[in-house]
Amino acid sequence: MTRPVRPPRPPLNRRLDGFGTTIFAEMSSLAAATGAVNLGQGFPDTDGPEEVREAAVRAIRDGRGNQYPPGPGIPELRSAVADHQRRFYGLSYDPDTEVLVTTGATEAIAAALLGLVEPGDEVVALEPYYDSYAACVAMAGGIRVPVTLRPRTGPDGDRFVLDLDELRSAVTDRTRLILLNTPHNPTGTVLTRAELTAIAELAVERDLLVVTDEVYEHLVYDGAEHLPIAALPGMRERTVTISSAGKTYSFTGWKVGWTTAPPELTAAVRTAKQYLTFVSGGPLQHAVAEALRLPDAFFADLRADLLAKRNLLVEGLERTGFGVFRPQGTYFVTADIRPLGESDGAAFCRALPERCGVVAVPNAVFYDHRDQGDPFVRFAFCKRTEVLQDAVKRLSAL
């Protein structure tokens, strides 16, 4: 008796087919192997404020948060998040029913999609997108529907813009939610009030939820204003707003994030979140509660520091001959390699460490329509000034 031979089944389930290791692992090992300056991955090379670090140490010493914190997050942090939304945007949320602390924005995105999306629901997202969006939509059994941000030349320079007609035609009867990201990684675009108003009108008209990733809310330049879509008419009740301490306070390793949303949406996100990590980062939650209450000068200094770094890198890239999309937000610059006579960003990035000792990331990895991203590469400028100066000097060898 022989059992029928079944074809070997690959271990990875079909939902995650195609989500192999990220480009960042490949590029970072290339950086290590060649001694190149790594402007690929987006984390700061200096840590955040001393007083916030001390607050974390104090919390550990004083035994605050060393055991499982409450599921929705410690009350001090939930109040601080609510106060932050009121202080900066005039939005009011109940810390008990409308604020949820998560393991970074990454878990908030996962829990929002797992908690809100039925298998077969369509999720409209702005392409290029942060790499976890596609994977989380897939894990939730949803169908991602990309709307491509298009490069446009305008009076204020080149910028990636949202085509509102494309967005409107992407919405169908199966659309459950629009997944936004502003300020936008990797393009540096900050959605304008007019764009957000149009998105809001569409969401209200088609009765859609909006999940909005605002982790770069404090990193805006040139007078650009970050406007949470939740502040627009009809939106508070249908919006899950996501942010995190990682980018604002330069503690990307802490993984303390949060959502603000009306009670029913918060409960849906919490239901998924409690079975992902349940809770995390107890003492760090105490420290972030203090960070959110830092004076306005902290936020102004952060912006001024990053603006100077942005200008240094943008000007260096322009001198080298790249086409540069001067970002109005985030700590990334997207550059066009076509003026350098190149067209394949992935090949360009693989060769760059060898050619001049710098690492960048090909934007194509953030696209479903990869050809749309082929000519673009992303550099991070959240690095020490001397590192950026070194990178610019190296790039000038191109």
Ligand SMILES: *Cc1c(COP(=O)(O)O)cnc(C)c1O
């Ligand atoms: C960095 C980043 C995140 C992840 O935030 P964490 O708090 O580190 O989990 C989410 N979204 C975008 C757009 C990011 O750039």
